[in-house]
Amino acid sequence: MVAKVLDGREIAKNYRAGLQEEVEKLKSEGITPNLTVVLVGNDGASQSYVNNKKKSAEKIGMKSEIIHLEETTTEEELLKVIDQLNNDTEVHGILVQVPLPKQIEETKILEAISPEKDVDGFSPINIGRLYAGMETYIPCTPLGIMEILKNADMSLEGADVAVIGRSHIVGQPVAKLLTDANATVTLLHSRSKNMKEVLKRSDVIVSAVGKPGLVTKEDVKPGAVIVDVGNTVVDGKLTGDVMYDEVAEVASAITPVPGGVGPLTITMVLNNTLLAAKRINNK
Ligand code: GUN
8 A cells, every 4th residue: 555645745845725714704804813923932843843834824815923932932922922912902822832931930831821822722721622522722723634535445433543752742632633533542642551552453543742763654544644743854854754655555545745744733723813813703
């Protein structure tokens, strides 16, 4: 079997075309969706993510600004910036890029973002709303993964899905979304005793660890669908968790890295910003 390549760039392009139409409609009613991204410090990868988010937002007609603060910014200073953005009626989506420098407590910052503008879905209120089945903002990478799976020609109904990695940003929320889609989910992590056995019987594997070479051909059931969320830089190249070439020989569908989940994550930032602009304006 040669796996179908789940082309994140193509899926994202189609999805963004739909978003662009909605942005244009909202603009004709006098509302321009605005995504404001806060970056603290000079981490190269974070800078490139943030620039990408701004460019992508502008490309579909949104307004987007980056507030770039110094590495030495204090928690108090950052909280002040967030407070201003919370109260700025022109701003619909607020995204504070993580990780933050050591002197700033991340949970305090995420808690300070208005839940109505928290397009990452990282605030404790929105995490709670997600698990309570209430209106919320669903974190962007999990939402992107679900969109990719819609393109995999398989049903999640009753399917065995293995999620590797239990982060608050990806592993745990995607396990929740997959469960809601009626899959049977096993959430695997570094302490899991039977990881290989679970992987081998799974219809879908979502790997979100950041450990190149973690998932091999031997781990994969023939015909399984593979979503690789890993993005580790190895010798200057973005590398996933999955041994792509060999796994593609047995899987029915697989995401590449780069060009798989990444473009969908950004797409869902735009999706949530549009949603925020609509909700704030009762549209
Ligand atoms: N850092 C890595 N991924 C993300 C993300 O999705 N949102 C934010 N705010 N920071 C990140």
